[in-house]
Amino acid sequence: MGRTTDTPAKDVPPSGSDHRRAWAALRPLVLRLHFYAGVFVAPFILVAAVSGLLYVWTPQIEQAVYAEQLRVAPSGDSLALSEQVEIAEEEVSDAELDAVRPATTDEDSTRVLFNAPELEDSHRMTVFVDPHGGEVLGVMETYGTSGALPVRTWTDVLHRSLHMGDFGRHYSELAASWMWLVALGGVVLWVSRRWRAGGGVRGVLVPGAGTSRGRARSMSIHGATGLWLLVGLLFLSATGMTWSQYAGANIGDLRERLAWTTPAVSTAAPAASSDAGANAGADAGVDAVLASAREAGLDGPVEVALPEDGESTYVVNQIGSGWPTQGDSAAVSAETAEVTDVVRFADYPLMAKLTTWGIDAHMGTLFGPANQLLLTALAGGLITVIVMGYRMWWQRRPTRSGALGVGRPFPRGSFRALPLGYKLAVVLLLALIGFAVPLLGASLLLFLAVDVLLGWRARTKGSRPPGPDAQREDAGERQDAAVPPRP
Known part of the structure; x- marks a missing residue:
């Protein structure tokens, strides 16, 4: 992670209003938290973005891969649904009939679904039957209420758990749990930095505006793109947590207590x-x-x-x-x-409707191809933000002092410099969030432990002053926190 210093963050002079003074005091702490979350959690978010992008287009992949099972030649006559079921039962006589999904159009096959003891929960053995001629078109394992076929099921499990079972689900829950907090914190940091520095609306909204190269350009792309993505990232984070193990259980309990269930x-x-x-x-x-x-x-x-x-x-x-x-x-x-x-x-109660719409939109099925294109743009933008974030980290490494390492977090002492009331508010807020979103709380404690360990290591070995590049960067960050408001 590179060197850190134990120099307490300097108090920021009053800016003329309570909310500016409050933000000047809190900004260094938000910077440090954003840094740690970005470095350690961003890989999980990146994997979720890439696997989610792949999943979004699985309906079209299914139609291409399983065309022989899903599509039939149209005909004016069809067998009775009960006859189609009997044909399917003969094909898998050792399974228990569970449900039927009749063909919707003349070009669709009928799905007859069976429970089999060797299958996992929510998995069923499905027989595809031509409703016109009665031929069995194939037998496959399908998953969930969406009836996902093997390709989509494999991609879905990759997105949820990396094919590592319940343990693997921690990765996706960690990504969903932190994404909203990282996105909100990053946007607040970016807008406050750019606006007070005189960048105006264009400087806040246009990636790369007013910058030529180097870390400033990377930060502009990172910050402005994140601002454009904010609403979508908050949506993906909230809907993603509904499927998670721990936060999802808390959300389910809350829905039951408030009568928001379906x-x-x-x-x-x-x-x-x-x-x-x-x-x-x-x-x-x-x-x-x-x-x-x-x-x-x-x-x-x-x-x-x-x-x-x-x-x-x-x-x-x-x-x-x-x-x-x-x-x-x-x-x-x-x-x-x-x-x-x-x-x-x-x-349905309004919240039950919103839950259904949110899940369908998260999966890319609510508005068809338009939904898929929107999620593709959102995933692409998120990948860009993460790549630019790591590029900024790399660009902040010491280059002229001869020291090895990568970008450093904002100097320590930001929490100790807060007024007592702010300290209590921060601790209480993070405790409540950690209780509601357990993996976020657990990982935050891990970040704190790492930070304490690094501080102890720096004090034990003796911390050399940072090189000239690092000194200029730290000075710029402090000045940015204290810059007066635009006239």
Whole structure:
């Protein structure tokens, strides 16, 4: 990491207003935190950005790789859905039938989904059937409510856990947990630096504006690009944490307490149906169930889930993830094929809608190709910001003093220089954030331990004064923190 000094940060002279004095006191601490987070967490964010960029385009990759299983020649006639299910059951006789996804158009295949004991949770064995001729087009393992095929499943697992199981999920949670804090801190640092230095709106918004080369240009590209990406990065961070192990569990608990959970249909068979005498124990079949669901308004792509036992209903869910969102659900009696309960997406609580939209937008499916292009631009910009951040770190290394090393963090002592009230506020805020986002809190403690160790090492060995380049850089940073406001 290079050398650090134990010289306390100097108090910044008053700037004429409380909020300027507050920021002048806090800025050195934010700089140091931003440095450590950027150096140690940015690699995780970079991997998440690259793997996420790859995942965004997997729907098109699936259509190309699995065209023979997904597409069929159109025909005016189709087999009954129950016949297609029977054909699939003959193909995988050792698995338990779970659900059916009927063909939506004349060119789509039907998916018949089975539970198999050797598969992991949320994985199902899927038989692809030509709805017109009844040929089995293939058998593959699929994943989740999106029905991801092997290529997309592999990419999804890469993005979530690097194929390292539950331990690997720490990487993606660490990236999502820190990204919002690094982005917010970086933008505040950049805007305050550029605006007070007289760069104006153009200097804040245009990458490279007013600079020619060197670290100043790298910083301009890093800061201005980060500003443009801020809203998108906050969105990716928030939605990413909903899938995480620890922060995700806290988010789930909060949603339950505030009644923000997604509503579900009642699957209990009505008493009148279960006491229907001749019909008791009968099964109306998937064709009648699907027809009833269509009459109830569940059009488009759907999944028909079979009853879990003899006392529950079929459940039909709309599975389209585009806009406008189709997320209605219907419970249909197994004995009479009558709709017993319906939940409309339009009636979801607002937060449940926002959660659904956020997840679909994060995956790139909400607005189709437009969503994918936006995420591609966001990932590309994030990669640029990270690369420029490391370039700045490298450019800040000592070059004329003969010392080896890389860029140094802002000099220590910034926290000790804060007024007592600020110290308490900072500790309380970080403690609350660390409690809500556990991996962020744990990694922050690790950063502090590393910082203390480096300080102890510097004091033990005796710290030589930094070279002329480093001295000028430190002076520039301090002057920037204290620069008066523009007239």
